[in-house]
Amino acid sequence: MRLSLTSLLGSSLLGSLLVSAACTSNTTDTAGLQQLIQAGGEGYKLQLCAGQIYEISEQLNYTALNQEISTEGYPIDDTRATLKMVGFNKTTSVQAQDAGLSGAKLMNIQINGNRLESEDIYTAGGGNIEFGGQNQNQIIEHVRSYDPRGWSCLHLAEGTFNCLNITVQNNDIGPCGRDYFQNWADGISLSCADSLVQNNVIVDATDGGIVVFGAPSSVIRNNTISVQTRTMLGGINMVDVLPWLPEGNFSNTLVEGNTIHGGFATDMGNATFGSNNASAIIKIGIAVGPDVWFSDGRYGTNQSTGATIKDNVLSGALAYGMGVSSAKSFIISNNSFTGNTSFIGTYGPNCTTGTKTPHEPVALLLEPSSVTDLTLTLPENSQFQFVNGTALGLTCLMPPSGDFWPYGDGFNSGAATSSGSGDATTTNTASPSASSGSSSTPTQGSSSSASKSILNGSPSGVVFALTIGMIAGLITAI
Template sequence: MTVRPTAYSAVWALLLLGAIQPCVAAQPACLPSAVGSQDVINDLFRNGGSKTTVYLCPLSVHHLDSPIVFTSHEQTLTTLGDPKDWTRATLLVKGSDQSTAIKADCRHCNKVNIKSLIIDGNRPELLRIKQGDALVELGNAHSQTIKDCRILEPRGWSALHYREGDEKQCRGGVIRNNEIGPAGEEWDDEYDGPEKEGARWGNPRADGISLACMESLVDSNIVYDATDGAIVIFGSPGSEIKNNRVISKTRMIMGGINLVDIDPWDGDYSRTRVHHNTISAFGSYIKGGINVGMACWTDDTESIVHGGTVSDNIIEGDQIGYGITVASAKAFKVLRNKSTAKYSGFKGRTCPHAPENADPGPFIFNRGSSEGTFQTDFVNGEVQHAICIDPKPLTGHPYRPWRMRDAPEATKLLASRRTTADIANIGGQVDPDVADHIVSYQLELMTAMHALSSKIGDSPKSSVEKTNSGRKGLRRGREARNSGPIVGQSPFSAALADLSTRLANLEVERKQLRSMFETMQSELSFHNSKLWAWKTDQGSLLDEVLVNAKAVSAVAQSAMLGSTGTNATSHEGAPLSLEPSSNASGTQDVAIVLIGIEVLLGLIYLVFSRIINRTPTVKRTAPVSVSHKAPESSAGILIDRMADRLALDRPGNDTASLTPVGFGSTLKRENSVGRNRRRGTSGSGHGLLRDEYT
């Protein structure tokens, strides 16, 4: 019997379908994009136990509010199909205080695998975090592998950390074929503060790879724009670092490959080999290509590293300070390394001054602190804290560190400081000596007020006399309360009633006066705090205020000497001192203090009017004849005089001059350019310009 071709085709189709069906059924499931994916993944690891593999779907994005945590040995996290391109699944950090995306450093996490993932720390959105851990935490176990991943923008101190273990039991880690970077920001002194005090808003810099696990392999990785150390070897005895490339693109790198740390292996780099790596500085600046010894990184010249080998590495590019530096190292071999780079830079402000560091160059070691075998093109020189070197300005301006935007808390603090500074700077600044004189004058006035208040409280009789003599001014227009004796009373009763009324009036006015003094004291204290913030630009104005205040007080006192016998003394360079004679009445004290108060209130009004840009405007009127006679208020003279000066000084007004004329004549104002005579006098009296103020 002959079978037709169509029958053969049907048979083969059935056989093929039977072979494919089991394969399709065995295809693993993968997790699609989700928010809070860490909970699902952690449940799978926790419930699945050892040898559990979690697959993420290609192109999926998983928002993490907390880390993914490995719990047992031989667990794996990967993208379905193990791609090595842009189709890899993405883990995106989203927790506000989260810095770690994957935590696989449990004591039982031997032989775990992390591969074919994009792990994004999301620093550009969430910014740095204070004392944040690495983005990927491995170690504390043996034979762990991370490969074919892209790791970028950690919020903490490193992108990938292999820790040595609780008992330094970590060994056999593998870091292969990963792309790491960018990582971290550059240190900005204006924003972060001095380095010795620590960063205010969290460490800006970050490592690319931080390896402390012994006998590990770091192979064929690309690390770029890691602003601290691109590849940092923390001892890691027996480890091999080969075929890696460090590149500076847009962010400065402090060190390409570092063998400088003492902890956690007490400086032991025995059998650690760094070879056939390339350091490329074609974009941004690299301060040191390969650094050996703690003294290259800090000012610690006592700690010693020992036992490693650095060979057959290439340093290239034209944006680099030092090629290979060695200091405080013993039993090291540095051989067959090549440099085609152009070295440049200048010593920064944190560089040592005595002795100075060597100029930028390819191979520099400190012969006095370095022992071992070195290639012949090494030159002797100081390289203490070599990373203090800075790039030369390209446009004539100092190098500006690269960093991301301000943290919200930093923005709030800066805004509050600017507000305070704006308040303090309103109206200009005053010389500190002038401010001292003003404050001293205020204090003396306040002392006189307290003394007067004490006298009023201690002597009712004298208080009655002082109050009666100055009742018109203190009552401020109130009608007198004493209306004389009542008809029909005896002279003694009338006198007693009158005395009782006077005492009651005195008590009321004493309380009012004390309240007024206390209010003025609090206001003066407030204005005093404002005056201390000024510096220079109002110095001449305030000097003149003081001189005029003294002159006014002296005129007032001399006017009273003929009738009251008060002695007035003024000391050069100090506030006016009032000394009443032994037979002076309480009226003199009140008058002098009131003059001082009036002068001070005028001063405060004028100064603060100018400060808040509310200086009264001047309406220029026709010349007014001014008769030479004593003004009603000496303080008023000062206020008018200083108001006139402030009006003439105000920006935007054309400068004016006052033309003095003969005694009793008219003062004329003439508009002019480039002339600034603020005050005119005629004869021996005060020449006042009478303007209208609005």
């Protein structure tokens, strides 16, 4: 049958061919991709082809207002095009920080930093993605970023303190960095003010899942942060007093409704705890104040100041659910724990000694002598209260060895078995437990159940663990 031009134009076959022809093939080299961006000018969209990998030897730079790099058809799965960095000693794949790049968009694409398993972190250079700078109204959405060679999967810079209003949403981030000394990398590093970071999933970002560098008036909400195979130093970090001025400026920054999962058992142990084949924990679920992170006093008496942290939920194995020190005028309210949770760790080689030794792992740790004008409230019937103690350099704790990881949702622990460590008490994971110790801090609600600790002698310190299972009927009965 002969088809007329009109029928061809109306056919779905030709329509699909025309759509396919719109994307830029992966036979285009790095220089060719950059030339398209340069020549395209304001509003240009560089659309890459679904399912294709683009090996780039240099970073791609946005060059005009409102430009976009995306995958044709805007898929949200593994068919998103991939930019894979193969250049020698290069760390950044896409950059939109120079002046005049407001409105830049990075959407529906994958960024593979291509750090090899055997490589140490590249100490110079930027993150996989470098946005922000001297710009406003940028968007990063439905992007996967992983294996950066440098210090972050996604960095949103402050510029000359004129970066505003970046939206970072619906992205999947990680793994980022390695979980051995000074080879860590952030998931999202936020320093741009008045920005929105929401609905992102961040896995195995070994430094901080989301690190907030002040970023005044920003909102960080409804993100999910978890570990699978690599220990994370922190889930959400608010510990860097620079670069915003006055030092420690977190004014009007809101961290709310985020979910943070520490490690869970991957193998059977006793009825309460099992082992984890990667020994993966989050050391601090939410870290507030520079002293919590830095034990060397580098920031003197400076404090993180002015943020609100509320309605966040934590579970799994952590050293500390929340650590608060050297902070001022924070509102910390209604943060809670759900499911099975343990607080575990051994004192590592970088832990301080004497009066500066960090308090043993607990759900909520506060160093009262270093904080000013805090508002601390907990949910009614909270299993835990804030415990007063030394909250200095908490990342020095190391994951323990043995059966100390709680079972996650859907993990059937079966009948009680003896613990591999030989000294853990077998308990029902549905029984709620409260933090050991008491707090003099003003809180709402109370802890209603007994505490339990599990001690495991080791050359490097002591392991402390607690477990909770939040079953409303059981709590009510108690």
